[in-house]
Amino acid sequence: MTTHQKLYEGKAKIIYATEDPEIFLADFKDDATAFNAQKRGTIQGKGSINCTISSKLFQQLAAHGIKNHYIDSPAPNQMRVRAVKIVPLEVVVRNIAAGSLCKQTGIPQGTMLENPLVEFYYKDDNLGDPLLTRDRLRLLKLATEEQVESLINLALQVNNFLQDFWKKCGITLVDFKLEFGLDSQQQLLLADEISPDTCRLWDINESDPNQRIMDKDRFRRDLGKVEDAYQAVLQRVLQVLT
Numbered sequence: 001m002t003t004h005q006k007l008y009e010g011k012a013k014i015i016y017a018t019e020d021p022e023i024f025l026a027d028f029k030d031d032a033t034a035f036n037a038q039k040r041g042t043i044q045g046k047g048s049i050n051c052t053i054s055s056k057l058f059q060q061l062a063a064h065g066i067k068n069h070y071i072d073s074p075a076p077n078q079m080r081v082r083a084v085k086i087v088p089l090e091v092v093v094r095n096i097a098a099g100s101l102c103k104q105t106g107i108p109q110g111t112m113l114e115n116p117l118v119e120f121y122y123k124d125d126n127l128g129d130p131l132l133t134r135d136r137l138r139l140l141k142l143a144t145e146e147q148v149e150s151l152i153n154l155a156l157q158v159n160n161f162l163q164d165f166w167k168k169c170g171i172t173l174v175d176f177k178l179e180f181g182l183d184s185q186q187q188l189l190l191a192d193e194i195s196p197d198t199c200r201l202w203d204i205n206e207s208d209p210n211q212r213i214m215d216k217d218r219f220r221r222d223l224g225k226v227e228d229a230y231q232a233v234l235q236r237v238l239q240v241l242t
């Protein structure tokens with residue numbers, strides 16, 4: 001298909017306009033960054049792996065009533081999506097304590113949380129994606145009260161679905177980040193991607209705290225076998241869906 005101008009280039013994806021103003025083309029890159037792009041590298045095959053995993057998950061989520069931007073995937077590393085304006089919020093859901101939650105609260109890594117924690121971060125690289133309070137969300141007018149309630153409900157629904165799905169893959173869903181967008185009808189759609197770049201995924205059958213990691217933490221923490229882990233996640237997803 002003919003692509004038009006580049007609309008946006010992020011750390012992991014390039015978004016292109018298409019001949020239809022209601023449709024964008026997302027091109028997934030092999031580039032990897034961490035710690036607000038202070039660490040940079042390449043994960044061979046990541047673009048295709050993340051695009052394929054995200055495409056499968058978005059299709060499953062749509063079948064479970066969760067509206068999202070996915071249309072189809074014309075190539076392994078490309079996704080046609082509904083044109084949305086991204087809400088500048090990162091919605092993080094946590095089931096087990098890890099990452100910044102441990103750093104900021106002292107809760108030991110691996111602690112099971114009684115209830116899923118839903119958090120909002122301001123999607124702004126210059127500010128380092130800070131954690132937002134409800135009052136700061138209001139102050140910045142990043143979303144209406146009604147949209148915030150919808151985002152929390154949608155994030156928890158996605159968590160319910162994903163926890164079950166990853167369990168079938170032999171994977172524990174520790175936490176993940178979602179992004180949402182508004183379409184031309186101002187309808188909230190789940191957007192961006194759901195992949196080992198955006199989820200913490202632990203192998204259920206592995207107890208070693210480093211060996212069990214199947215996600216971007218392998219890159220962030222220089223644990224090695226990054227490509228193998230991403231590939232293994234993809235294979236498990238494909239197996240569960242056949």
Ligand code: 5GP
Nearest residue numbers: 092098099100101175176177197198199200
């Ligand atoms: P944390 O706040 O512990 O660093 O991240 C929580 C979860 O959200 C992790 O699964 C992490 O991968 C995801 N996450 C948070 N911020 C970002 C981000 O800017 N980019 C990506 N790819 N994932 C993020």
